[in-house]
Amino acid sequence: MQKPKDQLEVFKELLTRKGLKYTHERESIYEEVRAINHHFNADSLYERFKKRGERIARATVYRNLPLLLESGVVQKSAGNGKRDFYERTRTKGHHDHMVCLGCRKIIEFHSDELEQIQEQLSRKYKFKLVFHDHRLFGYCEKCQS
Numbered sequence: 001m002q003k004p005k006d007q008l009e010v011f012k013e014l015l016t017r018k019g020l021k022y023t024h025e026r027e028s029i030y031e032e033v034r035a036i037n038h039h040f041n042a043d044s045l046y047e048r049f050k051k052r053g054e055r056i057a058r059a060t061v062y063r064n065l066p067l068l069l070e071s072g073v074v075q076k077s078a079g080n081g082k083r084d085f086y087e088r089t090r091t092k093g094h095h096d097h098m099v100c101l102g103c104r105k106i107i108e109f110h111s112d113e114l115e116q117i118q119e120q121l122s123r124k125y126k127f128k129l130v131f132h133d134h135r136l137f138g139y140c141e142k143c144q145s
């Protein structure tokens with residue numbers, strides 16, 4: 001397997017491709033999401049800056065999350081509520097989620113086969129896959145009894 005590129009490098013490359021700059025605000029947002037160990041959404045990320053008294057517009061946070069998603073710095077996650085949830089992509093790599101409809105427990109899983117099938121399907125449909133958000137809904141072992 002290829003050695004994964006430094007995530008900051010990938011993020012900066014994406015910005016360059018889109019004609020965007022690695023601004024001070026983007027640096028703050030990048031550093032912040034790398035430091036969060038749990039699932040978050042755009043609002044909870046914004047609140048962290050606000051609490052510290054760092055001036056970053058809510059709209060800036062919202063605008064930059066898709067860029068972090070596209071560069072693989074964060075991945076879609078599962079959480080309670082209608083909003084999109086994110087989490088940083090860990091060094092151990094990408095994973096997907098099973099969500100319990102009973103107790104809301106979230107199980108993280110990874111399947112090489114599933115990832116490969118998704119890539120094969122994308123190739124078959126001439127689709128340029130950027131990221132995916134794979135969630136399975138059901139009941140955990142405890143909630144089944």
Ligand SMILES: [Zn+2]
Pocket residue numbers: 094095096115132134
């Ligand atoms: Zn996956």
Ligand SMILES: [Zn+2]
Pocket residue numbers: 100101102103104105139140141142143
């Ligand atoms: Zn459960």
